[in-house]
Amino acid sequence: MISSSGIPPAVPAGRMAGADQPVLPLSDGLELRLWHADDADALMAAGQDPDIRRWNLFTVEDRADAHRRIARMHERWRAETGAVWAIAPPGARALGLIGWNDVDLADGSAEIVYWVLPAARGGGIVVEATRRLSRWALDDLGLHRLRLCHSVANPASCRVAEKAGYSFEGTMRAALLHADGRHDQHLHALVRGDV
Numbered sequence: 001m002i003s004s005s006g007i008p009p010a011v012p013a014g015r016m017a018g019a020d021q022p023v024l025p026l027s028d029g030l031e032l033r034l035w036h037a038d039d040a041d042a043l044m045a046a047g048q049d050p051d052i053r054r055w056n057l058f059t060v061e062d063r064a065d066a067h068r069r070i071a072r073m074h075e076r077w078r079a080e081t082g083a084v085w086a087i088a089p090p091g092a093r094a095l096g097l098i099g100w101n102d103v104d105l106a107d108g109s110a111e112i113v114y115w116v117l118p119a120a121r122g123g124g125i126v127v128e129a130t131r132r133l134s135r136w137a138l139d140d141l142g143l144h145r146l147r148l149c150h151s152v153a154n155p156a157s158c159r160v161a162e163k164a165g166y167s168f169e170g171t172m173r174a175a176l177l178h179a180d181g182r183h184d185q186h187l188h189a190l191v192r193g194d195v
Contacts, residue, residue: 010108011142016080022140024085024132032085032098032129035073039086040066042094045117052115055154057178073099080105087116087129095120098129100137100146108144110137114160130164138192146190151176151183161188 024032035043040063046052047060060066076082084099096116103110112133114126130148137143148166150157161168166188175185 009106010144011105013080013105015105015141016083016103017078021077021083021085022136024136026087026125026128026132029089030087030095030125030129031090032133033088033090035070035084035086035094035097037067037070039070039088039094042086042117043069043097046097046115049115049118051118054178055151055157056113056115057176058115083110084113085129085133087120087125096125096129098126098133100133103143105143108142109147110143111147111149124163126160127163130160130166134164134190138190144192148188148190149175149185150188151178152186153183158186158188161186164190165194166190167194 021034023034026032043066044060044063047058047066052058060069073082073084076084081103082099082101083103084097086094087096087098088094096114098112098114100110101113112130114130116126134146137146146166148157148161148164149172150161152171167190169187169189172185172187174182176183
């Protein structure tokens with residue numbers, strides 16, 4: 001369908017909702033897969049982790065809230081507004097989350113978000129998952145521009161962006177309100193053809 005501006009969408013509506021969310025393999029026996037109801041404990045643990053709460057502005061009230069959040073992840077895929085995966089060994093509990101917020105199929109853009117539980121940090125899982133999910137978004141889904149934004153006070157996310165091939169584009173001043181006040185954010189991007 002062509003928009004009122006006469007410009008065809010970068011990705012046709014229905015491309016996500018008309019298909020199942022894929023399982024994407026990673027190395028070391030890990031995969032990106034759907035969140036399941038039995039991942040609620042991992043989501044609750046993430047909601048209690050001080051680093052995840054600080055950088056992702058993320059809390060989980062209780063098990064019922066975790067289940068609602070997991071259901072919303074599935075709804076966002078069907079609505080084509082977001083796509084969220086668990087980072088996990090096959091058949092095991094989630095170690096982290098990675099996905100796309102602000103999916104705009106007409107424009108062909110999205111913003112990546114991620115976190116991992118403390119036991120999974122430091123081994124390069126987030127970098128590999130970011131690379132894999134970026135390839136899926138550009139090559140399989142057909143997006144054109146991917147964003148990775150993070151507080152300038154979070155150098156670990158800056159390293160993820162650099163190692164995953166995202167170019168630094170600048171600093172957005174006072175762009176996000178955290179518990180300790182407004183933070184400047186770095187903007188990194190990956191555009192089709194960069195890799």
